[in-house]
Amino acid sequence: MVDRRRFLKTAGWAAAAGWIPSRLLAHDMHAMQAAPAGRVGNDLCMHAMGDVTRMPGLVDPAKLAPFVDTLPVPPVLVPAAGKPLRLRMAESTQRLHRDLPPTRLWTYGGAYPGPTIDARKGQATEVIWENALPVKHFLPVDHAICGAEADKPEVRAIVHLHGAQVPRADDGYPEDWYVPGKSRRHRYPNTQDAATLWYHDHAMGINRLNMYAGLTGLYLLRDEHELGLGLPAGDQELPLVLADRLLREDGSLYYPDSGDANAPWVPEVFGNLTLVNGAILPRADVQPRRYRLRVLNASNGRFYHLRFRDGRPFQAIGSDQGLLAAPVSMRSIFLAPGERADLVVDFAASRGGAIELMNDALPLMRFAVGQGAVRDDSRVPDVLRDVPRFTERDVSRSRELTLDEYSDCVATPMLMLLGGKRWHDPVTETVKLGTTEAWNLVNLTEDTHPIHLHLVRFQILDRRPYDVDEYMSSKTLRFTGPAQPPPAHERGWKDVVQAYPGMVTRIVATFDGYKGRYAWHCHLAEHEANEMMRPFEVV
Structure with missing residues (x-):
């Protein structure tokens, strides 16, 4: 196999022959917004299939009436001391738009998204996750993928509480799956700061x-400090779970495949419909006052460039792992899969108006602002919390870890690796409990990869451009420009980082809390599956 970047350099003959479309699907908006000039991610082998969103029989978003459905708000479960929550994974149906037939889904608690668990710091939460799913999958399983071999049950599940600092047994390790008819009890200590987890x-x-x-x-994990800030709360706190999908005209989910029944996996999946809390182009009826929006990008592969159509500013008050040190005024924000943003927007000056939330030029939903006068006692303090920043002096060890993609476009359509290793290779990242390490993510690919570490929170130290060709030929890291500190909204605690192509992205984490084996991986779900995921061990 040739490495994917070198394949790109020699792929011109295929394009000239018409085998690869001349108009390639860029790796979503991140190609323009996040990646340095000239390093746009395109998956040539995948996109030889063409644009699946134009296939006949799929729902055309232009034919759906916008803003006719009310924004669904998931039910809230508040854990009671000493009493575990029970959440059932099962097949259900749900209407995603007024004009579409119901869609078959697999859900937690009977709806997509599942119930919002509202937990308190210092009060452990126990959840019994019951697997009542069917024994046969309704989406195309690839038995050539690591961990999905034909000798494994076709339907398996394990719940990962993303962003939680938990013991190894409760983390949702990928190999800890169980089959329909079984259940698993997880205990979440909730000892960390308030944050938007999922x-x-x-x-x-x-x-x-x-x-x-x-x-x-x-x-949602809350603590006394956050609750005392006076931020918008109650009905003025709205979850916004974003995820794109492809739907057939009968309402059923369409998950694209390679066309090879023995190897249906594809490197990336993009839908032409975005669900907001499980609804297409919904409408939220709001009052002319401040609202707190808990935004999650739950897509498999799509990045979102969020803004309001009228260009109004909003305040970012938190990221993946909780509050920022101070609010950041913004007019747009770019979220990779797995990332969260805690935002405050003020509708006070828009009484009687309609405000649309956009993904670049495409509307996602509308906020319909009421006419009546309301009292708003909420506020956004100038100081949110103390976030001490890591420095070089805090780091006891640095690791150089590559992000790799390989392909020959014939026998092996694509292989994604971290550090050049596959999932079952021996553990190479063994970390001593309580130590602080810098992980230097050397991106050798043409894509932006959202990298997620289980167990820990981290800070982005900087990103720095380097000579990719020289590194690939000699393993010499030669920087071609100065280090770029993260923008203000990325200077809080994170658990997902966008590792840009042509850049070395440095993150720093203290590996505290628990010993054991955990995972780190790309949060592009199709990359993670093949095999952009590795174990690390805290000892």
């Missing part, structure tokens, strides 16, 4: 299918 399936080899089928929900 839960989703993590079963080895098929979690991309299980998540696409609907196995996703929010978990």
Whole structure:
């Protein structure tokens, strides 16, 4: 196999022959917004299939009436001391738009997204996750994928509470799956700071299918400090779970495949319909006052460039792992799969108006602002919390870790690796409990990869351009420009980082809390499956 970047350099003959479309699907908006000039990610082998969103029989978003459905708000579950929550994974149907037939989904608690678990710091939460799914999958399982071999049960599940600092047994390790008819009790200590967490399936080899089928929900962890800030709360706190999908005209989910029944996996999946809390182009009826929006990008592969149509500013008050040090005024924000944004928007000056939330030029939903006068006692303090920043002096060890993609476009359509290793290779990242490490993510690919570490929170130290060709020929890291510090909204605690192509992205984490084996991976679900995921071990 040739490495993917070198394949790109020699692929001109295929394009000239018409085998690869001349108009390639860029790796979503991140190609323009996030990646340095000239390093746009395109998956040539995948896109030889063409644009699946134009296939006959799929729902055309232009034919759906916008803003006719009310924004669904998932039910809230508040854990009671000493009493575990029970959440059932099962097949259900849900109407995603007024004009579409119901869609078959796999859900937690009977709806997509699943219930929002509202937990408190210092009060442990126990959840019994019951697997009542069918024994046969309704999406295309690829038995050539690691962990999804033909000798494995076709339907498996394990819940990962993304962003939680939990013991190894409760983390939702990809190989800890269990089959329909079984259940698993997880205990979440909730000892970390308030944050917007989320839960989703993590079963080895098929979690991309299980998540696409609907196995996703929010978990809001609160603490006394955050509750005392006076931020918008109650009905003025709205979860916004974003995820794109492809739908057939009969309402059923369409998950694209390669056309090879023995190897249906594709490197990336993009839908032409975006669900907001499980609804297409919904409308939220709001009052002319401040609202807090808990935004999650739960897509398999799509990045979102969020803004309001009228260009109004909003305040970012938190990222993946909780509050920022201070609010950041913004007019747009770019979220990769797995990332969260905690935003405050003020509708006070828009009484009687209609405000649309956009993904670049495409509307996602509308906020219909009421006419009546209301009292708003909420506020956004100038100081949110103390976020001490890591420096070079805090780091006891640095690791150089590559992000790799390989392809020959014949026998092996694509292989994604971290550090050049596959999932079952021996562990190479062994970390001593309590130590602080810098992980230097050397991106050798043409894509932006959202990298997620289980167990820990981290800070982005900087990103720096380097000579990719020289590194690939001699393993010499020669920087071609100065280090770029993260923008203000990325200077809080994170658990997903966008690693740009042509850049070395440095993150720093203290590996505290628990010993054991955890996972780190790309949060593009199709990349993670094949095999952009590795174990690390805290000892």
